[in-house]
Amino acid sequence: MARVAIPLFLVATVALANAPSSSLRPVSREDVFPPALPSLAPETSVRPVLRPAKVTAGAKAPVKAPAAETAAATAATASTARAAVAPARDAEPIVAARRKGAADAGIGKVCKDRKLQGAEVGSVPGKLSGCGIRKGAIKLYSVSGVALSTPAVMECDTAKALKKWVDGGMDKAVGRYGGGVVKIRVAAGYSCRTRNSRKGAKISEHGKGRAIDISAFELKNGNRISVLNDWGGGKKGRILKKMHKSACGPFGTVLGPNADKYHKDHFHFDIAKYGNGPYCR
Template sequence: MIRRAARIAAACLAGTLLAGGPGAAELAPDASLRPVARGQVVRGMVLPAEIFVQRDIAHQVALQALSAARDPERAETLGVTRRLPDPDTAPRVALRPHLRPATVVQQGRRVAALRQQGAVCGDLALQGVAIGRVPSDTSGCGVDQAVRLQSVSGVALSTHAVMDCGTAQALKSWVERGLRPAVKRYGGGVRELRVVAHYACRPRNNRKGARISEHGKGRAVDIAAIELNDGKELVVLDDWSNGREGRILKAAHASACGPFGTVLGPEANALHRDHFHFDTARYRSGSYCR
């Protein structure tokens, strides 16, 4: 709109100058904008040089009008008094409707409400069911505020795992900052984690007389494979030393050290050759990762 107004203003000014109106002498250049011959032949007619000079003057006036439209101070210097609409106050055409259709708004609210209903630990990225206190007759076992986790940041769990919120948050951190960057776009990305152990009241490594495992406190989860969107699986037992798949698994395993206090895998011992063990136990010396 501004350019069109500028062209109209330029044409008006140019017409005034060509007609010898007021202001022509002030805006006319002292010399021609380019060398002009005494006469030029156009369609068999010899035209006087003045015609070409006037054409150049009109062109210059048009350029000055365009400049004035963008710079009011320059307009005053040039003596151009016809102002174009202020671009800051001129009406604008919206690029999209200001109000979304009511049906779209309602659908968005329904989706948000459904997600909110399934959120646990106050985090929409953690979907599941809050189950509260999990009691136990065995000393050291049980969970005060447990959740049954179904998915983490859009990644499903093959088994809905029982754990506390601290472990759920650690799993989310690993999925978003460790697992996904390790997998990248391979196989279309991560779809599901194969969970082979979560809450269970038992001693460490199932050895009689050993201390209660972190599994018995709802602070641990064991993962045996990572399923990708194209259906392929990265299996800890089979792929740990298998080319690209092995490199992905090793990167994912290493990235869990930090979000979790204990990280064990195939190189820890024979008991973990087929899965990753993650738990949120904390040690004064820092995370224990093997």
């Protein structure tokens, strides 16, 4: 036992003699193996750059319009679009009529009266015996500045009677209500048929260009007075009765809802003459 202990003591003594004066610490990998490549992270993000458009020989590159001009063009386009859909209710009837095409060209004074605006038609042949207008027929678009919803073909005597009633009876009956009438809703003008379209009946005055049917009146404020809906009731009903009564005189025949079932929804005016005066119901 003593012989073995002595060598172990000698080995320990030698190890202590060779020990370093300070403890060893692990070395950083960067000190031993420096980075092989520099960092690829850029200071700012990199985005692809668009290539300039290829310009062919002789062609000019597009020039960008100034912002002010672009804004003005956009506003003009929007204004045009709004005008296209805006209602033309307040437009002059003659201007609107001229836009309907070459068939309605030449609209202006008819029957030697500037308050009657329309187009000369001349003669209108009839499909039935007794129908037609031999000469002097017109297509009427407006009366004293009041537009007709549908241009009506008639004789000049009929147009003059209508103007007399519009200027007197119609305007006075409406007064300032709703701003006055701006459009007359026409149910019928010239029409080659028998009275009330009954088989075997006499030819209607419509078939001679001597009558007009009116169903309603449109007012400046957008309201409407309707024969069918307003006859006999309230303010509008009273106005319609005044209109009906005042037409008896300028026209030879005046029919309304009280006449018969055929006239529940419109006034019938014609210039037929009777020996004992106008016929009004």
